[in-house]
Amino acid sequence: MNPNASNNPTIKDVARKANVSIATVSRVLNNLSGYSDKTEQKVNQIIKEIGYQPNAIARGLINKRTQTIGVMFPSVSSYFSADILHGIEEYANDHNYSIFVCNTDEDGKRTMKYLHVLREKQVDGIIFSSEMLKEEYYEVLQAMKVPVVLVSSKADYASVPYIKVDDKQAAYDAVQYLILHGHREIAMVSGTETDKMAGSTRIEGYLKALQDYGIPFKENYLVYGNFRFDKGCIAMEKLIQTAPEATAIFAASDEMAVAVLAVAARHGLKVPDDISVIGYDNLKLAEMAVPPLTTVDQRLYDMGKLASGKLIDMIENHCVADSSIMPHRIVERQTVRRLT
Amino acid sequence: MNPNASNNPTIKDVARKANVSIATVSRVLNNLSGYSDKTEQKVNQIIKEIGYQPNAIARGLINKRTQTIGVMFPSVSSYFSADILHGIEEYANDHNYSIFVCNTDEDGKRTMKYLHVLREKQVDGIIFSSEMLKEEYYEVLQAMKVPVVLVSSKADYASVPYIKVDDKQAAYDAVQYLILHGHREIAMVSGTETDKMAGSTRIEGYLKALQDYGIPFKENYLVYGNFRFDKGCIAMEKLIQTAPEATAIFAASDEMAVAVLAVAARHGLKVPDDISVIGYDNLKLAEMAVPPLTTVDQRLYDMGKLASGKLIDMIENHCVADSSIMPHRIVERQTVRRLT
DNA sequence: ATCATAGGAGTAAACGTTTACGTTATATTC
C-alpha cells in the first residue's frame, strides 16, 4: 500500500507515482531544465492528483531562505502601526514573503526575546517600525547578518536604511500653517520627552517656526505626551490650566490631536472657533474626527510598502538600499480657523 | 581553522568545541537526561562563547512543528482587527508561538493563496478572524490537518470552535437600552446586507427588541453599510434623508457609529441632543469620539487572547476545543440621551 | 568473581528538499 498514508504527500510520493526520481520532480517544481515535456506533464498530473504541496520548511533548510520577514512594532494595536503594517503586508505578500508581527511593547526585554526568536526562525530580514534602534538590538541584528530597514525611525550611529518624513520640516510646516492663519499663541503637545526620534525633531521644527516668525517661545506652551490618546488627554488638560491663552495647538500625532479635540469638547471649547488644532500622521482617525482633523500627512501605508520593497531588494540582491525621505503635506480639514 | 567561519554556528560547531557528540549537545539543549553536570556546563559555556542559536527551521523539519500560527484578517489595518491581533499576539508570544498575519481583503483568491502559503510554511494552526469560513476554505483547511479556530465569526455547517459574543442578544440589548431611554424611533445602520455572520444576527436582535416593546418596524429605518467608516457615512446620509424622525440610531460597529457622529455633525445635528447613537465593539475609537460613544463592549483583545489559547491548546494536546460565547456589556458614555 | 543495571555518551537514520555530479542515449558534426 501507500507507505505514507496519513501524512501529507512529499516529493517522494510524487516521484514514486510518476516513476521518476525526486530530482526530476524538484526540477519541474522549480521549473529548471532537464526533463522532457512528457515527464513534466506526468509529474504535474500526479501533483494535482495527490494534492502535493512543497514543504517550505525543508526548502528553507537547504536554501537558507525562508521567504519570511519579521516586523517589530512598539504597539501592534495602535492605529499608527496598523497602517504601516498594512503597507508592509501588501507588498510582501505580492512578492511571496510572509510576515511575522512582533509587538515589543517598547520593552527592551521583549524586543530582545523577539529578536532571538526571529533569528532562530531564520527570517530573511527585519523591519523596525517607529522605534529607536538601540545599540543592544543592533548588535544582535549584526550577528544575524540579515538586512534591516527602519520605518518612521532612524538610527544615527549605524547606517541602517530608513524611511521617514523630514520630521523637523513637517513640524515646521504645520506650525507655519498655523502662523499663516494668523495664530501667534501656539502650544504644542509633543511626543515622549526623551524620544530623540520623532520627539525632539518635531519640537525643533516647532521652535524654528516660532523663531522664524519672531514669536517668542513660552515654556508653558510645550507639554509632553507619548503619542497616544491617553497621554494626549492628560497633556491637553495641563495645557488648559497653564496656557489658556493659546489659540492653536500643534499635536505631534493624530491620536493626541484627537485627544485634544476630546478634552476641548469636555471643557466646552469649540474647535476651531475657540481653539485650532493641527495633528500629525493623517490616520484614518483624522478623517473620522469631529470635526475632521487638519493634519500633516505622512502616508504611512506607502511608507510600509516602501520599507517592504527596500528590504526585499536587499534580501534578493544582497545590496544595501538607501534611505528615503518621504514627502509630507498638510491636509486641510476643519480644525484650524483663520484668525482675522 | 574553523571550517564554518562565515556562517552562523551550528550544533556541530558546539559539539566539536565541547568535545562531545551533537546528540549530547542536543540533549542539553532540550534538557533531556543523559549527560553529566560537567558536560552540561562545558556545553553551555561553549554555546555562550560562540553565540550559538538553534535553527528553528531544522527543528521544524524533524519535529513537524513550527511554533507558528497563521491569522487571517479581512483587513489588517482596520481598528477592529488591530485589537484582536493584539490579543492573539500577546498570548501566542507568551507561549512561544509566532504569528503570520494575513490580509485577505475579503477576497477569495487572496485567501486561498494565503491558505496555500500557510500550508507550505507548515503552520501549526490557523485563526480566522471575523470572516465567513467558506466551504472552499474549509476544504483546504481539512487537507492541511491543522487546528482552526474562528474569532468573531462562526461556521454553521462545520464544527469549528469559535469565539464570539451572542450577536443577536447584544444587538437586542443595545436597542433595548435605547428603548429604555425613551426612544421609539430607532434606526439601524447595519453591516453588510449579505453577511450572515455579524450582519443579519444583529438585525434580528434589533427586530426582536422592537417587537418585544411593541414598536413597529419601518423599512426606511434600516440601512446597510459594511462595518467600515466610509460606508457608514453613506448610510447615515441616507438615513437623514429617509428617516429624519428617528431619535436614535443603533450602528452595528463603532466605526459606523463614529461615521454617524461625523455625518450628524456635518448636518448640524447635535449628539445626543438631536439624536442618540449607540455603537458596537467598544474600540479605543469609541473613547476617542466626540462625544465619547456609548457602545456595546465585546472585549476584542480578550477574544484574541482566548482564540490563541484555544488554538494552542488544540495544537499541543491534540484535542478539540469547544466554542465560547463571550460576555458583552453596554458601556455608557455620552451619545445616548434619555427622552423624557 | 560474576552478573545485572544504569548512567553517560556516541552513531546514524530521518525529516523533505535542492543540487553538484555522473550516466546513458540520442543527435550533431566532420
Place this chain on the structure above:
DNA sequence: GAATATAACGTAAACGTTTACTCCTATGAT
C-alpha cells in the same frame, strides 16, 4: 562511422536538527 555535444534523467550529499539504538564503564548485588 567516430567523435563530440546535448538532453534527460538518476544518485547521493547536504542543510541542522532529533532520537532510536548501541556501546562502554562503573556500581552494586549476589
